[in-house]
Amino acid sequence: MSTTAELLTGAAELYPGEVVTEAHVRHLELPKGAGRFALITLDNGLDHTKPTTFGPRSLANLDAALDRVQEEAAAGTIVGAGLTGKPFVFAVGADLKGVGLLGRHQDALAVGTGGHEVFKRLADLGVPTFAYYNGAAMGGGVEVGLHCTYRTVSRAVPAFSLPEVFLGLVPGWGGCALLPNLVGADRAVTVIIENALNQNRQLKGAQIFELGIADALFDGADFLERSLVWTAEVLRGERTVQRAEVDRGEAWDRAVARGRALADAKVHGAAPAAYRALDLIAAARSGDLQAVFDAEDTALADLVMGGELRAGLYAFDLVQRRAKRPVGAPDKGLARPVTKVGVVGAGLMASQLALLFVRRLEVPVVLTDVDQERVDKGVGYVHAEIERLLGKGRIDQDRANRLKGLVTGVLDKAEGFADADFVIEAVFEEIEVKQRVFAEVEAVVPAHAILATNTSSLSVTEMAAELKHPERVVGFHFFNPVAVLPLLEVVRGERTDDTALATAFAVAKQLKKTAVLVKDAPAFVVNRILTRFMGEVQNVIDEGTPVEVAERAVQPLGLPMSPLVLLELVGPAIGLHVSETLHRAFPDRFRVSPNLAAVVRAGKRGFYAYDSGRPELDPEVAALLVQGDTVRTEEQARARVLDAVAEEIGLMLDEGVVAEAQDVDLCLITGAGWPFHLGGITPYLDREGISERVNGRRFLAPGLASVPV
Structure with missing residues (x-):
């Protein structure tokens, strides 16, 4: 030999x-x-x-x-x-x-x-x-x-x-x-x-x-x-x-x-x-x-x-295997066929959803909004994006014509949704607004239709509470940009039945999304973790730590973007709204930053200006900031942020927001772009000893995302 x-x-x-x-x-x-x-x-x-x-x-x-x-x-x-x-x-x-x-x-x-x-x-x-x-x-x-x-x-x-x-x-x-x-x-x-x-x-x-x-x-x-x-x-x-x-x-x-x-x-x-x-x-x-x-x-x-490779292999397994077999999903045989989709709203998010549905399902998609100008703008967006796909050679002329023909807009929900099997709302993030929309939709859709909400933080159960059939309401939370990020948080309300849930998972599969079953809890998974993460960064800034020090503190994680750049992408107003929602639910852990509120009131799009070609603290934002006198080092700030994240994930698992820590990691990888070398986040928290320090236990069994023992 x-x-x-x-x-x-x-x-x-x-x-x-x-x-x-x-x-x-x-x-x-x-x-x-x-x-x-x-x-x-x-x-x-x-x-x-x-x-x-x-x-x-x-x-x-x-x-x-x-x-x-x-x-x-x-x-x-x-x-x-x-x-x-x-x-x-x-x-x-x-x-x-x-x-x-x-x-x-x-x-x-x-x-x-x-x-x-x-x-x-x-x-x-x-x-x-x-x-x-x-x-x-x-x-x-x-x-x-x-x-x-x-x-x-x-x-x-x-x-x-x-x-x-x-x-x-x-x-x-x-x-x-x-x-x-x-x-x-x-x-x-x-x-x-x-x-x-x-x-x-x-x-x-x-x-x-x-x-x-x-x-x-x-x-x-x-x-x-x-x-x-x-x-x-x-x-x-x-x-x-x-x-x-x-x-x-x-x-x-x-x-x-x-x-x-x-x-x-x-x-x-x-x-x-x-x-x-x-x-x-x-x-x-x-x-x-x-x-x-x-x-x-x-x-x-x-x-x-090394730990990074083990975390990378763990992450690879999540997106290749776990993502294809959603934990807790009902028997797919319960799913109802979807032959027509209604979209309530015609803004950017709703228009992105309409484009995704028509491309993947190739069924009629109808948008509605409060006036004809908005409806026309939404339909026009979808048609323009289809033309862009044609121009890039991604689809041929016949398919482009067919897809455009499937997308229409109406003002009257009864006219548009009378034969819809699946209706999703993407309207303003206020519970009263969404309750009113669902009441209007329920009055005109068929008895078998599934009602889905794209809410990012509000209670699906509360949204459906006044409906005659709350069992058919399901959370269907996409991440922006819709065409890029794979995650779809499928939220089960307290009265959501297996048929609605099975249909939601079946549609998610047709949309080629990574569907994760989530309990109806404030901000669900990704937004809850990111809000706690960014909230702690904001807290150390409010207390007196310079912005650049707080931003550098989390660089060793190798995240796709810094917290304040991410806030700019999400939008300060949306970030403030989610933090307010979570503050109402968990006031002891989620604080509403007065500095963030001031930035939103001033109409600023973020903390940075880019006049030099790279992000620098906007002088107008700097003038708005009111800070204390507690200045932390990068190491202290990083420990503060990661301890908070570890605590929040531990509480979410105790509450049953998701089945296991693996679902948390799958959500962060596919919904927020967190890197493979972190394995999402829990392997890193385990490897650095943060999980045990904060929660008294590891999130994952030894060897699952670490060297076998």
Whole structure:
């Protein structure tokens, strides 16, 4: 048994439940008499939608296939070898479930080294090797192809990325060494750092070719056939592959510096993965691949044993698994069909909802409002957005015409909603207004219609209290911008029945939203946590801490934006309204900031001005601030804020607002964009000891988002 085989055999014991990828070798005669060729196909035996991954057993299978191919290359019976995947899927990297089970640094190091030793063989077979990216490729799936001599890509590839930094790792099987040496440091920084930190942005087939990662681009219908013809031409010397020369001078340094600026802007030094990856890219400038491979192994092992990676894997599992199986959702068989949707309101939020419903459900959508001008404006917004989608090539003319035809507006609710199955309101956030709207809607809709509210903080139970059928009222809270943020808080009022709830979850699935069941409690989940979070930041400012100190205090969390920038995005008036709602419910924990109230009264859109091109405290806002004389350090302010968040989450779980801490994290990730490296928030609070200090217990079981014990 070879050293690599021994390494992988030992590591396999650490990966229970690995979905094993086979590496099938078949031989074919290349076109134009180019000779006999060995083609290796990666296939996990599952249906075409299930990703092919690499764990120790899978790597061992590829290693065994390469043994056979290498023998044939040495004997001169083949002229080259290729690597491809099953239909629609090339390979999507390491088996993440197994990575999360590694408990020792040496085990993590063994997996990194094993992957390198197998993949490197593709460059050392003695004959040219070709990677045919026929479908989705991520992480190790990209890296295995980088070890080949040449690469082709299908125009139909839907997703291609090196997502490791997004999860808290580095591309550790050759990506940091090989990619910059192939396409230059700047393009490598784009793929490894920039795309990963932008919510794991994916590349399409044409982009892969344009970046120089692939040497040829072919249509998906006959991709492999055309790739083999191209391969024959290369092997016969009829085609020469031209690649741009890599600039190893100052351009390399500028690229790494750009990457560091991107990392600073996104994670503020809070997560190490991006910086470790940039160190590796910087080292790759020397061209000493083996030295960088060794450094990749060490970086990978260090990060696998770190908290950010465990939190990242936990977060990945939340959005890939828990999000698709909402905890507490009723039997989907109870859901009623929705063939027409009514939207009460025609403002920006209501118009965004109308656009989403018509795009996803493709049923008639009717908007109403208090006057014709507002109705026309709302319908006009939806039509204009459909035209924008047409202009971008996202939909064709026929679909655009059909969608626009489905969206109409009326003043008379009886006329518009008489045959609606699902009506959602998005009107002014006052309980009396919403009660009146629902009373009007109930009087004209069919008996089976579901009534949904997009309230961000008000009681669904109170909203439905005076209705004849309160059981059909459900909270359906979207997050702004509606088209971007996946979360949908589905709120069960005290009298909401299973049919209404099941229909809400069914509609959420059609809308492609992440639905989380939430108890009818003030501000539900995301707004309650964010209001406590931002409220404590505001409190330390009101008490005397300078604004810039309070803002910097939470930078180590690596949040997508600072608290006051987030307040500006939400709108100070809305932030004030939610804080007032929560103050009425929990006056001992939620204080209404007089400074925030003053900013709202002055009509300011936020605390900052941007005249210099970057956020600076608006002088007019500074003149409004009335502060005490208690000045806190960044560390003191951060502890104050995080203790408050930990307390609030503990109380929410005690109240049963959601089923488990995992739902809190899923809500923050998908509704507020909190980063994967935090795992939402509870893994971070556990890791820093805040949960136990404040609540006397951890939120999560040891090993769930941390190193196994």
